[in-house]
Amino acid sequence: MSLKNIKNDLSASLVVFLVALPLCLGLGLASTQQSDLVFSGIIAGIVGGVVVGLASGSAIGVSGPAAGLVVIVLGALNTLGSFELLILSVFLAGVIQMIAGFLKAGIIGYYFPSSVIKGMLAAIGLTLILKEIPHALGYDKDFMGDFALEQTDGHNTFTELFYAFQYNSPGAIIISVISLGLLILFEQSFMKRIGLFKFLPGALFVVLTGIALNKLFGTAMPDWQLSGEHLVQLPVAGSASEFVSFFRLPDFNGLTNPQVYITAITIALVASIETLLCVEATDKLDPLKRTTPTNRELKAQGLGNMISGLIGGLPITQVIVRSSANISAGGTSKVSTICHGLILLLSAIFIPTFLNQIPLASLAVILLMVGYKLSKISLYRSMYKLGWHQFIPFIVTVIAILSTDLLKGIGIGMVVAIFFILRENFRHSYRVKKKPEANGETVIIHLSEEVTFLNKASIQMKLEELPKNSKVIIDGSNSVHIDYDVLEIINEFKLHVAPGKDITVETVSIPHVELAASH
Incomplete structure (x- = not known):
C-alpha cells in the first residue's frame, strides 16, 4: 500500500x-x-x-x-x-x-470482451443520470441506490422522471x-x-x-x-x-x-x-x-x-x-x-x-457527475470509430442493461460479441519460442492465423509472466485477423506496462490501434 x-x-x-x-x-x-x-x-x-x-x-x-x-x-x-x-x-x-x-x-474475469465492459460502464453511467435526476429535482420517493428500472411502488425509472418534473x-x-x-x-x-x-x-x-x-x-x-x-x-x-x-x-x-x-x-x-x-x-x-x-x-x-x-x-x-x-x-x-x-x-x-x-x-449532483464521466459522448464516438464489430456489441449491451438489469444485459451483450467473433472464424492460438542471445534470452510470441478475444486471458497472462529487463517480440505476420481486444492488450502492454518493468517490446505486423476513451 x-x-x-x-x-x-x-x-x-x-x-x-x-x-x-x-x-x-x-x-x-x-x-x-x-x-x-x-x-x-x-x-x-x-x-x-x-x-x-x-x-x-x-x-x-x-x-x-x-x-x-x-x-x-x-x-x-x-x-x-x-x-x-x-x-x-x-x-x-x-x-x-x-x-x-x-x-x-x-x-x-479475463474472458469478458472489451466492447461489453465499456457498454456496461456507459449503461451504469446513464442509469445513474436517470436515477439521480428526480433526487436533484427534489422528488425522493425512490430509494437512492436502487438501480432497478421497475420499482416496488409500481413505477419505473422513466415514470419517476415524469413525476419528478411534476412534483419538484x-x-x-x-x-x-x-x-x-x-x-x-x-x-x-x-x-x-x-x-x-x-x-x-x-x-x-x-x-x-x-x-x-x-x-x-x-x-x-x-x-x-x-x-x-x-x-x-x-x-x-x-x-x-x-x-x-x-x-x-x-x-x-x-x-x-x-x-x-x-x-x-x-x-x-x-x-x-x-x-x-x-x-x-x-x-x-x-x-x-x-x-x-x-x-x-x-x-x-x-x-x-x-x-x-x-x-x-x-x-x-x-x-x-x-x-x-x-x-x-x-x-x-x-x-x-x-x-x-x-x-x-x-x-x-x-x-x-x-x-x-x-x-x-x-x-x-455528485452522482450525476460520476454518471456523466462514465457515459461521455467521447466514449460512444471512439467505440463507433472502432467499427461495427466493436460498436454493435457495445451499444446492444447499453440498451440491454437499461432495459433489463446488469447481469442480463451483460449476458445479451456477450451473445452479440461472440456472434461477431464466430463470424470472423473461431480458430485461434499462438506459440512461444525462446531465442538465446549474447545479452540474454529473447521471447518470441508467434500469433496464429485467427486471434480472437478468447486468446485474451492467455496472452495477457503470458505478457504478465515476462521478467523485468527482458525482451519480447510479438509476431503477427502469420495472422489474417487479430481481434481488437488482443490488439488493445498488446498496445497497452507496450505503451504503459512494459516501460515500468524495463521490458523491450518489438512488434511485427501488429497494427497500432486507437485505444477507446475510458473516462
Whole structure:
C-alpha cells in the first residue's frame, strides 16, 4: 500500500465517502424494506472499504453493497423469514467465494470482451443520470441506490422522471443548480492550482453549500426548506449500547435449512460475477493501467462477505460507481478505499446528526457527475470509430442493461460479441519460442492465423509472466485477423506496462490501434 500520494488519496476518500453514504443507506432500505435494518448497508460499506480494501490486490477498486443484489436479497429475506438467516447466507456466500479464489476461478474475469465492459460502464453511467435526476429535482420517493428500472411502488425509472418534473421542489432545484456549478468550477484547471483545493475536493464544498442553503431557506423561504425524506436519514444512536444494537449476529441454527445454502450459492455466484466485471472495468479506467489479480479479489470479497454476514451487513461486491468516483477524484492507492470505510464508521458513530442535514439533492449532483464521466459522448464516438464489430456489441449491451438489469444485459451483450467473433472464424492460438542471445534470452510470441478475444486471458497472462529487463517480440505476420481486444492488450502492454518493468517490446505486423476513451 503506497503512501506516496496520500494527499490525493485522502481527498479522494472524502469524495468516495460522499458517494457511498447515500448508496449504502438507499441499498440498505431497498434490500430490506425495513427502516430498522437500513444500517446493514452502512455495515457493508464499512467492511467493503476497510476489510476488502486491505485484502484486495486492486489499488483503486472500491467495494460495498451493490444494486445488482437488491432483488436477490429482498427475495431471500422474504423466503427465509428472518434477517438473521439472511446474514448467515451472506457469511456462507463469503466462504464459497474464498474457496473459488483458491480454486483460481477468477480467470473467468479475463474472458469478458472489451466492447461489453465499456457498454456496461456507459449503461451504469446513464442509469445513474436517470436515477439521480428526480433526487436533484427534489422528488425522493425512490430509494437512492436502487438501480432497478421497475420499482416496488409500481413505477419505473422513466415514470419517476415524469413525476419528478411534476412534483419538484424549488429548494432542491436551487441547491442542485448551484452544486452543479460548483462541481464544474472545481473541474477547471486553475482551481486545481490553488493549494487548498488540491486537498479538499469539490464534493465536500457541494455538501457544505447544500446544508447552508437549506438552513437559509428555513429562515428566508420556509416553504423551500428540505426535510424528512429529502435529507440523508442515517440512524442516530442515543447511547453506545443502542449503536451496538445496529449490528446483528447470524442465526447458526439455520445451518440445517437447505434454503440458506441455496441463497448463499446464489449470492456468491452473482456477487462474484459482478465483482469480476467491475474489476475488468476498473482496470480499464485506471490511468496507470494496473492489473488486478482476480483470484486474490475473489478471496478478498469472500473475506468481506464473511465478516459482513457475521456482524449484520448486506452482501458485498466491487462497485464501479464508487471505483469510478475514486479514480475521478485522483485516488491512486488502497489508502482512499480504506479511509472511505473508516470515515463511514467514524461518521456513523460521532456525527450522524450532522450528516442528516445533507440534502439528497447535493449528493445526487455528485452522482450525476460520476454518471456523466462514465457515459461521455467521447466514449460512444471512439467505440463507433472502432467499427461495427466493436460498436454493435457495445451499444446492444447499453440498451440491454437499461432495459433489463446488469447481469442480463451483460449476458445479451456477450451473445452479440461472440456472434461477431464466430463470424470472423473461431480458430485461434499462438506459440512461444525462446531465442538465446549474447545479452540474454529473447521471447518470441508467434500469433496464429485467427486471434480472437478468447486468446485474451492467455496472452495477457503470458505478457504478465515476462521478467523485468527482458525482451519480447510479438509476431503477427502469420495472422489474417487479430481481434481488437488482443490488439488493445498488446498496445497497452507496450505503451504503459512494459516501460515500468524495463521490458523491450518489438512488434511485427501488429497494427497500432486507437485505444477507446475510458473516462
